[in-house]
Amino acid sequence: MQGLLHGKVCVITGAGSGVGRAACLLFAEHGAKVVAADIDTAAVEETVAAVAADGGEALAVQCDVTDAASVDALVAQAVATFDRLDVMYNNAGVTTQPGQTFMDASDADLEKLTAVNVGGVIHGCKAAIRQFEAQGGGGAIVITASVAGLIGFGGVVYGSSKGAVTSLTRGLALEVAGRGIRVNSVCPAAMPTNFGGGVLKASEAAQQHTAAYHPLGRVVEPRECAAAALFLASDLAANITGVNLPVDGGLSAGKPLGR
Secondary structure (H helix, E strand, O other): OOOOOOOOEEEEOOOOOHHHHHHHHHHHHOOOEEEEEEOOHHHHHHHHHHHHHOOOEEEEEEOOOOOHHHHHHHHHHHHHHHOOOOEEEEOOOOOOOOOOOOOOOOHHHHHHHHHHHHHHHHHHHHHHHHHHHHOOOOOEEEEEOOHHHOOOOOOHHHHHHHHHHHHHHHHHHHHHHHHOOEEEEEEEOOOOOOHHHHHHHHOHHHHHHHHOOOOOOOOOOHHHHHHHHHHHHOHHHOOOOOOEEEEOOOHHHOOOOOO
């Protein structure tokens, strides 16, 4: 049985750790040719080595998603190596320090989050759409947004950047639908990654405390978020676009009775 992405060329940003690394491994397991991109060269090379160790095919590329030229070069390298682009997974993102409030956030904090979380997505979408159109249309864009883009969770500054991403997902999906291009996002809740200083990853107590906010009673594993992205990238989701898919243990659905 062939994988869900058999033969497809997939670019994944923020591939040096967390959801990005999990997605590279999972997409490759499903037959994708993966172009793994990250600003941290050593980290993304580790990801590619892990993919190769599992028998997958991947290419490591250093990329700064805040720089449109760098993202354009990333897509160009993917096409030069594998002849085409089928999936653009705009996963790279940053957050504020744990506990930082709206009033604590500096202009520099706001600018950084906007540059990476919004600007990086915009650059990735534009580069992908240009390539998809050059190939005659079709193609899938997936974005890592956040449950914080759907409800008030995870801080005002971070949430506002992800709210922009969920809005972009809906609007862009409508704009490019006529060209057969699909645009969707995944909206994970709290995950034990390096995000936010890696607090959840390092502390079992912090995980348990945060898990209590999720109706299913646990935090989200990076591979679970990557699995949702895999679905949206695959032909199983061929008639799905403009969706911001929660991967949040029921957090955005509301508060369970009895809690």
